[in-house]
Amino acid sequence: MKILTTVRRVPDLDARFSLNGDKTEIDTEALDHKVNYFDEVAVEEAIRLKEKGVADEIVSVCIGSGNATKELRTALAMGADRAILVEADEKTLDPYLVAAILAKLVEKEQPDLIIMGKLGVDFENTQVPQLLAGMLGWPQATFAYSTEICDSKVTVGREVDGGTSTFRLPLPAIVTADLRLNEPRFPSLPGIMKAKRKPLDTMTIEDLGVALEPRVKTVRFEMPPEREAGVIVADVAELIQKLRDEVKAI
Amino acid sequence: MSGQVSIDELIGWDSLLTDDEKEVRRSVRRFVDSQCMPRITDAFEAGRFPEEVVAGIADLGLLGANLHGYGCAGVSSVAYGLACHELEACDSGLRSFVSVQTSLAMYAILTFGSEAQKQRWLPQMAAGKVIGCFGLTEPDHGSDPGSMATYCVKDGDHWLLNGSKMWITNAQSADISVVWARERGGAGRILGFLVEKGTEGFEAVGIPHKLSMKASFTGGLFLNDVRLPESSRMPEGVGLKAPLMCLNNARFGVAFGVVGAARDCLERAVAYSLERKQFGVPLASKQLIQAQLAEMLSDIAKASVLSVHYGRLKDQGKLKPHHVSLLKRNNCKIALDAARTARSILGANGITTDHHVIRHAVNLESTYTYEGTNEIHSLVLGEFLTGIKAY
Numbered sequence: 001m002k003i004l005t006t007v008r009r010v011p012d013l014d015a016r017f018s019l020n021g022d023k024t025e026i027d028t029e030a031l032d033h034k035v036n037y038f039d040e041v042a043v044e045e046a047i048r049l050k051e052k053g054v055a056d057e058i059v060s061v062c063i064g065s066g067n068a069t070k071e072l073r074t075a076l077a078m079g080a081d082r083a084i085l086v087e088a089d090e091k092t093l094d095p096y097l098v099a100a101i102l103a104k105l106v107e108k109e110q111p112d113l114i115i116m117g118k119l120g121v122d123f124e125n126t127q128v129p130q131l132l133a134g135m136l137g138w139p140q141a142t143f144a145y146s147t148e149i150c151d152s153k154v155t156v157g158r159e160v161d162g163g164t165s166t167f168r169l170p171l172p173a174i175v176t177a178d179l180r181l182n183e184p185r186f187p188s189l190p191g192i193m194k195a196k197r198k199p200l201d202t203m204t205i206e207d208l209g210v211a212l213e214p215r216v217k218t219v220r221f222e223m224p225p226e227r228e229a230g231v232i233v234a235d236v237a238e239l240i241q242k243l244r245d246e247v248k249a250i
Numbered sequence: 251m252s253g254q255v256s257i258d259e260l261i262g263w264d265s266l267l268t269d270d271e272k273e274v275r276r277s278v279r280r281f282v283d284s285q286c287m288p289r290i291t292d293a294f295e296a297g298r299f300p301e302e303v304v305a306g307i308a309d310l311g312l313l314g315a316n317l318h319g320y321g322c323a324g325v326s327s328v329a330y331g332l333a334c335h336e337l338e339a340c341d342s343g344l345r346s347f348v349s350v351q352t353s354l355a356m357y358a359i360l361t362f363g364s365e366a367q368k369q370r371w372l373p374q375m376a377a378g379k380v381i382g383c384f385g386l387t388e389p390d391h392g393s394d395p396g397s398m399a400t401y402c403v404k405d406g407d408h409w410l411l412n413g414s415k416m417w418i419t420n421a422q423s424a425d426i427s428v429v430w431a432r433e434r435g436g437a438g439r440i441l442g443f444l445v446e447k448g449t450e451g452f453e454a455v456g457i458p459h460k461l462s463m464k465a466s467f468t469g470g471l472f473l474n475d476v477r478l479p480e481s482s483r484m485p486e487g488v489g490l491k492a493p494l495m496c497l498n499n500a501r502f503g504v505a506f507g508v509v510g511a512a513r514d515c516l517e518r519a520v521a522y523s524l525e526r527k528q529f530g531v532p533l534a535s536k537q538l539i540q541a542q543l544a545e546m547l548s549d550i551a552k553a554s555v556l557s558v559h560y561g562r563l564k565d566q567g568k569l570k571p572h573h574v575s576l577l578k579r580n581n582c583k584i585a586l587d588a589a590r591t592a593r594s595i596l597g598a599n600g601i602t603t604d605h606h607v608i609r610h611a612v613n614l615e616s617t618y619t620y621e622g623t624n625e626i627h628s629l630v631l632g633e634f635l636t637g638i639k640a641y
């Protein structure tokens with residue numbers, strides 16, 4: 001069985017963000033990047049399925065700039081067998097386009113199972129897996145906390161509001177990883193050394209025959225307003241006066 | 251950290267590192283934060299090495315990481331150094347454990363051992379299943395190991411060992427001890443032996459009452475008519491040169507590592523000085539405090555960049571003993587100074603283990619002394635500069 005996992009490169013959320021001059025882009029140049037955490041969980045799940053003897057090949061794919069080979073090497077160091085980088089300027093992509101690119105890649109690779117992070121921690125769109133399932137006409141189980149493969153079916157425990165639900169899907173299928181699915185391993189030093197020799201192919205969007213026509217246009221970013229320091233009031237009267245006259249809450 | 255940019259960025263050393271070296275650093279940092287930091291204070295206070303992290307350290311491939319073959323990862327010296335740096339940002343005891351296993355015990359077996367010894371011990375040691383220690387120092391012979399009193403005599407096709415070793419890291423937990431002894435009779439050569447735990451006449455005893463390196467095992471080895479077959483002797487380890495080669499190798503990891511402790515102290519001092527208000531303003535807004543932080547940072551930056559440079563020389567086979575002395579002496583000194591400064595900036599809070607800097611400070615007292623004291627390395631450099639031996 002072949003598993004495809006997606007690996008997205010996201011900025012370190014602890015970093016200090018800034019915007020470009022006309023506020024149409026987040027300045028990501030100076031930021032430290034890493035693998036989207038949910039994608040690490042997805043890769044880990046694929047590796048565990050391989051370790052159980054269920055899967056025999058894990059292919060990790062990233063759509064992004066050449067810098068993203070670093071994140072793909074992380075997946076290889078964890079235990080993926082090979083990696084594909086689809087080169088693209090991330091700023092020109094939207095969820096629909098990413099799903100369309102992945103759909104073409106799935107045609108080429110013919111995986112039996114796709115495991116993806118449930119969302120990207122930067123924009124939290126939560127759209128690509130669902131769009132991809134729609135385009136491929138494959139069944140999907142999102143927000144997985146457990147997976148089990150038996151008789152060409154995947155059984156997925158899902159976290160839903162107020163409880164859990166269990167889906168059994170025929171393969172091929174798409175599963176998205178939630179936080180509690182597993183705890184991803186840290187790439188070991190021998191793993192990091194081995195990753196350097198694993199195949200990492202690069203292709204372009206044109207190679208896959210996808211037209212670069214994003215449907216979402218970013219108009220503007222706005223930084224959250226700076227939090228102002230609180231004030232200490234002397235008594236209830238002053239509090240009420242401030243709530244009424246300054247904050248206009250009452 | 252709560253300042254403007256990370257210390258790594260202020261040092262600006264990332265451009266000197268390869269992607270996989272950065273990956274090693276990230277992986278070890280995450281391991282340390284999630285597995286070691288939550289345990290270290292309790293282990294330190296209890297005076298025990300946190301043995302429960304050994305499996306994780308081995309799974310990461312940190313044991314014997316920069317050695318090649320026999321189940322070792324074979325990473326660059328810089329990658330290994332960065333791993334030491336991250337471990338020591340948690341505690342010098344953790345890094346000492348890895349240093350002794352990797353650069354003293356495993357390195358000795360790899361460099362001086364027979365093929366049978368390498369195959370028997372190294373894969374197990376890389377997997378953390380066999381723990382090693384390295385016995386050179388004695389109760390009466392520290393800086394001058396050449397005058398060691400532990401001796402070995404040939405007894406048929408066996409050897410008889412007598413004497414004692416002191417201040418030995420991992421002594422109590424070691425399954426295999428590398429022991430250096432002087433040959434009685436003949437040429438009086440220094441020879442290296444592998445002594446297994448449980449060998450008759452051999453005993454390892456912990457040293458109590460330590461106030462430094464409390465999260466590391468330190469003990470004494472006692473050899474009383476220990477009878478070993480010739481196959482327990484490392485055939486290529488002959489002369490004082492052999493243990494000194496091991497030490498030189500280990501000093502590199504020590505020097506790279508201690509800067510990690512210094513970095514942790516700086517990060518904690520910055521964070522604390524921003525939070526702590528005196529005279530109505532954060533301590534960080536005082537010029538005297540900023541000057542102290544700047545001093546720590548510039549010491550750390552210089553030590554970090556020099557460590558990487560010497561790591562590259564090491565991999566090119568161009569690192570000379572005087573480079574190692576310079577690096578060990580410099581880095582242990584600036585790390586200890588940084589820890590003391592951080593302790594001062596944290597005021598009374600700085601003396602509690604809750605705030606970690608005092609733990610670093612007392613640990614770094616040991617690093618100042620072991621692997622060649624600060625003074626001995628000064629004398630090495632002095633000899634190189636003047637041609638005059640002043641030991």
Ligand SMILES: Cc1cc2nc3c(=O)[nH]c(=O)nc-3n(C[C@H](O)[C@H](O)[C@H](O)COP(=O)(O)OP(=O)(O)OC[C@H]3O[C@@H](n4cnc5c(N)ncnc54)[C@H](O)[C@@H]3O)c2cc1C
Binds near residue numbers: 391394417462468641
């Ligand atoms: C926590 C810890 C772990 C250790 N682990 C190990 C280990 O795993 N294996 C091992 O073999 N050893 C180990 N050691 C021992 C360590 O290497 C020695 O402590 C060190 O070599 C110094 O020896 P000493 O303590 O006997 O000090 P001494 O040699 O007695 O030195 C005392 C002081 O005199 C100074 N001095 C000595 N000679 C001169 C001179 N000629 N000129 C000027 N000043 C001089 C020294 O610099 C020092 O300040 C460890 C020590 C510690 C503290």
